[in-house]
Amino acid sequence: MLVVESLVTRYGAVEALHGVSLTVGTGEAVAIVGPNGAGKTTLLRTISGLVRPAAGTVEIDGRVMGRTAAHRIARLGVSHVPEGRAILSTLTVRDNLLMGGYRLPGGGVEERMAEMIDLFPVLGRKLDDLGGVLSGGEQQMLAIARGLMAKPRLLMIDEPSMGLAPRIVGDVLEALKRVVATGTAVLVAEQNAGLALEVADRAYVMVVGDVVTSGNSADLDENRLLETYLA
């Protein structure tokens, strides 16, 4: 459903992506792993329309995005949970979830919210709390649930384990596995290769704006990836 071809993204004179290509099939879980500064966040931001590409193409269901605005790409069924979670801290958990369902047509929002609470029960107990007072792990659950509210066909998650305690990372991992099990395609960008490979069927390894290797998760062991990072 997603085809990225020779994508180049620049910030002024600095080229952050040097011609990245990748694909994500319907219902597939794919990881982008790589060290800090590899261009993972820039890649996701370019796919979701927050950053305009300098060259190359992003195709969603065969439609070339070009200079399509982020809100239009979201309406095509692409949800992006950005780095840092971007919780609307002055809105309640309920309002955050309702905003996640903003592009859902007509009714069905409450029903979808109930499904999200089934998936992440901790949110059900905190619906009237402000998003900003949740713990880091709860905020990550909320960010993922909010991304899923609109029934996306592709969920892109940037650094889901960032800043979380190891025990909470385990909870997030379980949550991601549950999302993958629902049949939603997932593209996860993560420094923690172990976590990413546990969730994804396939992975792309990025280093300084380029994809340096890719393959099935089972074939990419963590030690080999570490060597690639450090090369």
Place this chain on the structure above:
Amino acid sequence: MQQTINGLALGSTYALLGVGVTLVWGVLGILNFAHAQILTWGSFAALAALHLGVPVPLAILVGMVAAGVLSVLLDLAVLAPLRARKAPEFSFVVATIGVSLVLTTILRTYTDAQTEAFPRQGFPVGAFEVAGQNVPRLQVVMLAIAIVAMAGLAFWLNRTRSGRAVRAVAHNRETAELLGVNSQLVFSICFFVAGGLAAVAGIFVAASAAQVSYSSGDGLLLVAFAVIILGGMGSVKGAIVGGLVLGVIEVYATSYVSSVFREIIAFATILAVLVARPSGFFGKKEAARV
């Protein structure tokens, strides 16, 4: 008692002003120094309609639409490009000051810097008596409009899908876009509503004074900002309460001290309130965990 009524009457003007400003400044966080000029242009549009024999309610609507459209044009032509470049807040202040000067100059030239008479026919005039006190009709209508506007805004922002989108854009525009919200459309709607409310305030101020000039709104901008700070940034209810409190303070200061010290006492009281309660009467501190 009569002084309190007079204060509430003055405060109703301030409350109406504050409700318009709170949407763009209090909610979206944009300090629009051209708001006073938009208010004045709205008053002149209504005046032009009245001169054509249009009935008062329709003339008010004409003023609101004209000011709303002008406000949206200001956003699209000047502020949206600044947002696209992620310009610092200071750029917005300078840009809106520039726009206010342009709008003032055009109106001053068009009116030859003359004050125009604003017809009061069709507006509520005189006063009625309650418990032996005079209550001015025009100000009662203004207060009623301010309360209706407040209730409407509060309902829209807190209870509707598009109101939630406004709050999402105000909090983080990028995140709102990722959730499918057309943030430019949200800005346009907010500027239109704020412009329309500014026009209502301007028209009633003009009707109250029975005159309007190119500089009618100038003195009101600082008052509007003070009202928002006193009531609490982003609080629609705070704009009404802040406006009424400021009005009462000013009238008390004039009656019991001297009109010379009216503004000094009013702003010193605001300062004292803010020292005790930095977020104003109804402002909320942002809760965030990092």
